[in-house]
Amino acid sequence: MKELLKETSKLLWLRRCGPRLSASCVFREQPGTMFILYMLITGVSAFTLQAEEHAGPCRFRGKHFKMQFRLEGEPVVLRCPQTWSWEGVSVDPHANQTWRRNSSAQMVPGKEARMWFKDGTLWLLPALRADSDTYICTVRNASYCDEMSVELRVFENTEVSLPFVSYPQILTSATSGSLVCPDLSEFTRNKTDMLIRWYKDSTLLGQDNEKFLSVTGTPHLVIHDVSVEDAGYYKCALTFSHEGRQYNVTRTIELRVKQRREGTVPVIISPLQTISAALGSRLTIPCKVFLGAGTPLNTMLWWMANDTEVNSAYQGGRVTEGPRQEYSENHENYVEMPLVFNPVAREDLDTDFKCMVFNTQSLQTLHATVREASSSFSWGIALAPLMLLFLVLGGICLYKRGKRRAGKTYGLTTLRTGHQDFPSYPSTIKEVK
CATH class of the missing domain: 2.60.40.10 (Immunoglobulins)
Structure with a gap:
């Protein structure tokens, strides 16, 4: 803004006094020039205040889902979450971006020589354990003000820290798969000669190993014929140079091997x-x-x-x-x-x-x-209950008719034999000799 006012003032003086300025001309034209400058400053200030009032208070959009777990003594890069995604709309590249720490509301990088701000990212080189905190990124322009936070945790570089800083990855046994060295984009951008070293339990995995193959120029480690014994912690390391000094950027991967399921043909x-x-x-x-x-x-x-x-x-x-x-x-x-x-x-x-x-x-x-x-099949099913009914009725009729005939025969027999006298016979029988 100062440069704009300076150039405007210069043009006004050249227009009124010509290329050869004199003291009398300057003093003669100074009241008019000062009035014009005053009007310019007043208009710019009013526009700035109006823009800030239009933006209103900053809206806090919450904490970013991805926490940053890093090791002490290594470079750390925090990207402003709004530059990743802001409701599906790209953030205005000309918007003003600032960082502060949540614990002290201290603006960063401040006077820290190992911290600086570049292209929407906050660099800590190297990171210290005291840097563990929640960092808030503010994006502001004339139409909006937006805030999101990122949580950073810096751990001591020991084996005890491995469960906290490791990335879990899964491969299937009896197959071939690859591990990926994650979160290296800030250190490998515009580099085609990327060289990553891979370690298994602190043992360097050679390039000519038939079991493990580090693919040059990529962050991948290919593992052939994965077995349960391959499970464990792997470390990938990359060398990063800044102002003549080299730093190690490492990531730890926890490989979990799952058994291959033998399926059945349906x-x-x-x-x-x-x-x-x-x-x-x-x-x-x-x-x-x-x-x-x-x-x-x-x-x-x-x-x-x-x-x-x-x-x-x-x-x-x-x-x-x-x-x-x-x-x-x-x-x-x-x-x-x-x-x-x-x-x-x-x-x-x-x-x-x-x-x-x-x-x-x-x-x-x-x-x-x-x-x-x-x-026909339908008629047969429909007539089956009717035929069964006729059979039942016929059986009942035959049963009743037979019962009546049996009753008449029993009555006649009783009538004929009830009043006759029969001669008695001796109750003993002589033995024939």
């Missing part, structure tokens, strides 16, 4: 290939898949209609996929998803329905066709 055990149904009736066709007795893998199950997903083929919802169910029977795993018709229409008779299941082991498909049920 087997579709239902539905039948042909299903009979009456037109206009509700029909449910279950698709049941056997997944084996081990730990089940993530399995996708869905229905197709003429090579189109059911939800797309029947947008009206007449034919839909039912709820997915996962369960176990006799220590064996199954997954099931029905296909529901509400109701069955004639167009379904010409549609190729497919139950499809997919996991990392295989892709299986089973076709199903809907067939119209025959009418």
